Amino acid sequence: MRSIGRIRVLALLALVVLLTSAPAFAQTDPLPSWNEGAAKKAIVDFVQATTTQGSPGFVPPAERIAAFDQDGTLWVEHPMYTQAVYCLERVPAVVKAKPELAKVEPFKTVMSGNRAAMAKLSMNDLYKILAATLTGMSVETFDAEAKQWLAGAKHPRWKRPYTELTYQPMQEVLKYLRANGYRTYIVTGGGQDFVRAYSEEVYGIPREQVVGTAGATKYGYDKSGTPVLIKEPKLLLNDDNAGKPEGIHLMIGRRPSAAFGNSAGDRQMLEYTTAGGGARLGVLVLHDDAQREYAYGPVKGLPDTRVGTFPQALYDEAVKKGWIVISMKSDWKTVFTFEAK
Amino acid sequence: MRSIGRIRVLALLALVVLLTSAPAFAQTDPLPSWNEGAAKKAIVDFVQATTTQGSPGFVPPAERIAAFDQDGTLWVEHPMYTQAVYCLERVPAVVKAKPELAKVEPFKTVMSGNRAAMAKLSMNDLYKILAATLTGMSVETFDAEAKQWLAGAKHPRWKRPYTELTYQPMQEVLKYLRANGYRTYIVTGGGQDFVRAYSEEVYGIPREQVVGTAGATKYGYDKSGTPVLIKEPKLLLNDDNAGKPEGIHLMIGRRPSAAFGNSAGDRQMLEYTTAGGGARLGVLVLHDDAQREYAYGPVKGLPDTRVGTFPQALYDEAVKKGWIVISMKSDWKTVFTFEAK
Numbered sequence: 139m140r141s142i143g144r145i146r147v148l149a150l151l152a153l154v155v156l157l158t159s160a161p162a163f164a165q166t167d168p169l170p171s172w173n174e175g176a177a178k179k180a181i182v183d184f185v186q187a188t189t190t191q192g193s194p195g196f197v198p199p200a201e202r203i204a205a206f207d208q209d210g211t212l213w214v215e216h217p218m219y220t221q222a223v224y225c226l227e228r229v230p231a232v233v234k235a236k237p238e239l240a241k242v243e244p245f246k247t248v249m250s251g252n253r254a255a256m257a258k259l260s261m262n263d264l265y266k267i268l269a270a271t272l273t274g275m276s277v278e279t280f281d282a283e284a285k286q287w288l289a290g291a292k293h294p295r296w297k298r299p300y301t302e303l304t305y306q307p308m309q310e311v312l313k314y315l316r317a318n319g320y321r322t323y324i325v326t327g328g329g330q331d332f333v334r335a336y337s338e339e340v341y342g343i344p345r346e347q348v349v350g351t352a353g354a355t356k357y358g359y360d361k362s363g364t365p366v367l368i369k370e371p372k373l374l375l376n377d378d379n380a381g382k383p384e385g386i387h388l389m390i391g392r393r394p395s396a397a398f399g400n401s402a403g404d405r406q407m408l409e410y411t412t413a414g415g416g417a418r419l420g421v422l423v424l425h426d427d428a429q430r431e432y433a434y435g436p437v438k439g440l441p442d443t444r445v446g447t448f449p450q451a452l453y454d455e456a457v458k459k460g461w462i463v464i465s466m467k468s469d470w471k472t473v474f475t476f477e478a479k
Numbered sequence: 480m481r482s483i484g485r486i487r488v489l490a491l492l493a494l495v496v497l498l499t500s501a502p503a504f505a506q507t508d509p510l511p512s513w514n515e516g517a518a519k520k521a522i523v524d525f526v527q528a529t530t531t532q533g534s535p536g537f538v539p540p541a542e543r544i545a546a547f548d549q550d551g552t553l554w555v556e557h558p559m560y561t562q563a564v565y566c567l568e569r570v571p572a573v574v575k576a577k578p579e580l581a582k583v584e585p586f587k588t589v590m591s592g593n594r595a596a597m598a599k600l601s602m603n604d605l606y607k608i609l610a611a612t613l614t615g616m617s618v619e620t621f622d623a624e625a626k627q628w629l630a631g632a633k634h635p636r637w638k639r640p641y642t643e644l645t646y647q648p649m650q651e652v653l654k655y656l657r658a659n660g661y662r663t664y665i666v667t668g669g670g671q672d673f674v675r676a677y678s679e680e681v682y683g684i685p686r687e688q689v690v691g692t693a694g695a696t697k698y699g700y701d702k703s704g705t706p707v708l709i710k711e712p713k714l715l716l717n718d719d720n721a722g723k724p725e726g727i728h729l730m731i732g733r734r735p736s737a738a739f740g741n742s743a744g745d746r747q748m749l750e751y752t753t754a755g756g757g758a759r760l761g762v763l764v765l766h767d768d769a770q771r772e773y774a775y776g777p778v779k780g781l782p783d784t785r786v787g788t789f790p791q792a793l794y795d796e797a798v799k800k801g802w803i804v805i806s807m808k809s810d811w812k813t814v815f816t817f818e819a820k
Contacts, residue, residue, distance in 0.1 A: 200679065200685055277728055321687075330729075330732070331732070334732050338541065344541055345731070345732035345733055346662075346730070346731045346732055346733065348732065352729055354725070355725050355728050355729070356721075356725070357721035357722075357724050357725055357747055357751070358721075364754055365724070365747070365750045365751045365754045367724060367725065367728050367751070374715055374716070374729065375715070380697075380698035380699075381698075383698045383706070383708060384695065384696050384697070384698055384708065387618055387696050387708050388671075388693055388696070388715065389687070389730055390686070390687045391671070391672070391675050391686035391687055391689065392686055392687065406698055406706070409706045410698070410706045410708070413705055413706045
């Protein structure tokens with residue numbers, strides 16, 4: 139009787155395990171687009187360490203901040219940053235509004251459509267294009283124009299809206315962190331107002347959680363006396379390199395517990411984040427998948443394509459400091475959000 | 480039978496009303512420190528209009544932002560802004576660290592304790608004091624020093640910590656708005672990092688929801704190679720007057736639905752807030768209660784005390800634009816948080 143009772147108990151336990159634990163685990167894997175491996179494990183371990191009461195790495199909910207670079211970390215940055223495409227494609231509208239610009243450089247070259255000539259434009263020329271396409275209008279007008287462009291623009295390779303070219307594994311990390319009480323911030327070298335135009339819809343990240351390169355605005359009144367904020371060609375924050383931790387302090391005022399990037403411009407953000415006490419997570423996306431996306435470094439023999447460079451020194455620092463380097467090729471089961479839908 | 484049934488239904492209804500509605504209303508008055516009147520009614524009406532599904536003024540939760548000036552709106556600003564007291568009282572510590580300053584103006588005058596001489600310091604002198612007491616240290620050191628000072632400093636009139644001199648009616652408005660899905664922001668002419676040192680504890684407002692006058696920080700490394708952000712004497716945002724809506728756009732990126740202030744420095748913030756479409760709320764606190772707090776204008780014959788001035792032009796604009804002017808004397812049953820505890 140005793141052994142039969144024991145067998146029954148064991149059988150019941152086995153049934154319970156089969157009916158609940160195993161399927162429950164499979165259903166609740168927060169990172170289904172990730173292959174099992176060191177990168178996925180590091181992310182899950184970090185979340186457990188920082189959200190388990192009594193764990194030495196526990197972080198109170200109010201302090202749970204995770205910072206994500208955008209271009210090359212959350213979505214495709216090749217062959218050109220999306221915002222750079224926006225600025226170039228806005229030039230015809232700017233010239234239409236001010237026809238005298240058609241004969242003036244650099245607008246003349248951009249209007250010619252000559253790619254080789256455009257590639258030779260100086261930094262000063264590019265600055266003139268940025269100023270003409272990103273400033274001089276109200277913040278609402280800029281937001282509406284950016285939204286309108288994004289609704290129609292398509293990436294040259296996938297022929298899909300840029301907003302569909304986000305990385306599904308990173309979308310899962312964003313959701314996983316938020317489900318565990320983290321506030322997810324974008325910390326981008328791109329324009330703060332440009333990214334705000336779509337961050338909520340594309341990443342579930344509200345406008346106020348976008349830290350980016352920011353220009354001044356000027357408060358005034360339009361002809362009818364209505365208050366208006368006009369975007370000015372005056373830089374307040376260059377949110378790249380050292381500007382990333384500086385921007386984080388300015389806009390958030392807390393040191394993040396986790397930071398995700400993919401290039402030399404993210405180095406200081408990862409250093410600052412992981413230098414804090416307790417459990418910290420620094421992650422770099424390595425683009426080593428020419429077939430499904432792009433392959434560029436110049437680390438590990440990958441070519442230096444000059445957009446989102448990942449130099450050897452960054453890799454060495456990552457190894458030294460225990461940052462996780464994600465191999466897009468081997469760590470990601472699925473690359474794009476549109477493939478997962 | 481039919482009329483008896485009807486009486487029973489009415490009696491039951493009356494009972495239900497007595498047992499639930501009336502006591503429920505009394506128990507859940509969100510603004511118990513407010514006297515009944517136009518100001519209280521306007522606040523309650525605004526919250527109901529913007530949070531009732533189907534109301535023409537309905538605001539989706541993601542867009543519910545309310546902005547509050549601090550000095551004179553959330554806590555006492557007389558006889559001197561708390562942060563100005565902090566800067567003056569930090570001077571001895573600064574001089575102790577750099578003894579050569581003891582013989583240099585304006586530090587010499589501050590160290591003398593001669594109030595009359597201190598009152599004559601120039602703007603340039605004051606700037607030197609601000610730079611010496613608010614910059615040159617890491618953001619963490621500054622935060623710790625501000626917290627330590629606040630724990631010991633007391634207001635000369637009430638002999639209580641400054642952090643207890645918040646207005647109970649405004650604390651209730653903050654909680655009431657948050658209970659209705661609003662995110663409450665401080666938008667202050669004071670130093671962003673100074674206010675962040677206590678905003679969570681004092682107002683339940685997290686560090687990242689403080690918009691204030693902000694200086695640059697500089698990313699670097701200390702002697703041991705640890706990353707550090709040093710506060711620099713370089714102004715990025717002067718968050719007063721037109722700087723308030725500009726700061727709101729920079730740090731939040733949304734136009735608030737409601738704004739609360741008390742002085743000329745809040746005018747543009749209220750204009751910008753209430754110029755948006757739908758239901759909007761602009762509120763100004765008028766300090767007309769010399770007995771319980773202070774009385775200053777110069778509006779309505781109240782004296783111009785040059786800290787937090789409320790000019791006649793601001794009052795006229797409030798009337799014209801339908802902003803609510805709170806009379807501290809007649810609208811507030813209780814003034815201070817310490818009295819309500």
